[in-house]
Amino acid sequence: MVALSTVLFDENMDIALACLDHPFIRELKTGSLKLETFQGYLSQDSFYLKAYAKAFAFGISKSQDEETMEVFVSLLNGVFEELKLHGAYSKKWGFPLNCPPSKATSNYVDFLLRVAATEGIGDIAAATLPCDALYLFLGTELKRGDHSKSRYMEWIDTYSSESFRILTNTLAELVDRHGTDPERARRHYRRAMKLEYDFFDDAYNSYMAEGNQEGEIQD
Structure with a gap:
């Protein structure tokens, strides 16, 4: 029987x-993505990741056994590692991470x-x-080609790493073990995936001329 987490991603x-x-x-892979676009994305992602951490904290409080609590703790620690990466970028390029959330970010956080x-x-x-499943997919796909000249190679290396794969699989196992309502899981998963696309689209189009917008993914 195919695991629910696999079905949902497929x-x-x-x-x-x-x-x-x-x-x-595409431009992140080649390194041609404008630096201010990437910086804006990181600022929004930092805001989002704090909400992501709070979601895992809710998971800890709602866990009925020690094993599940430990899983959520490991996931929470993984978020803090991502925030450290964002902080390193902020320090390296001298830009703030405390910008107000965009509409796409607010929608996702809410x-x-x-x-x-x-x-x-x-x-x-x-x-x-x-979030994790998509980033693992993107990192793995981008890693297949030559990204050595990209100024964003650390991003690609992070999300294609074995440690990130293990973390993603850990979260997937929670879905498989506790996803007792597959239809509701489908709705939540689809909604989050669409919000992920909107997040990238908003980050990119914030620095493009008005009217040059990407298409939307339909529910």
């Missing part, structure tokens, strides 16, 4: 491929925190897994 491959083909990701506050462990896992 069902949303259209969005994963749209993200891979988005100019933000969704995550609503699910985390009002629903169960399986729902929290289904709403948070798309």
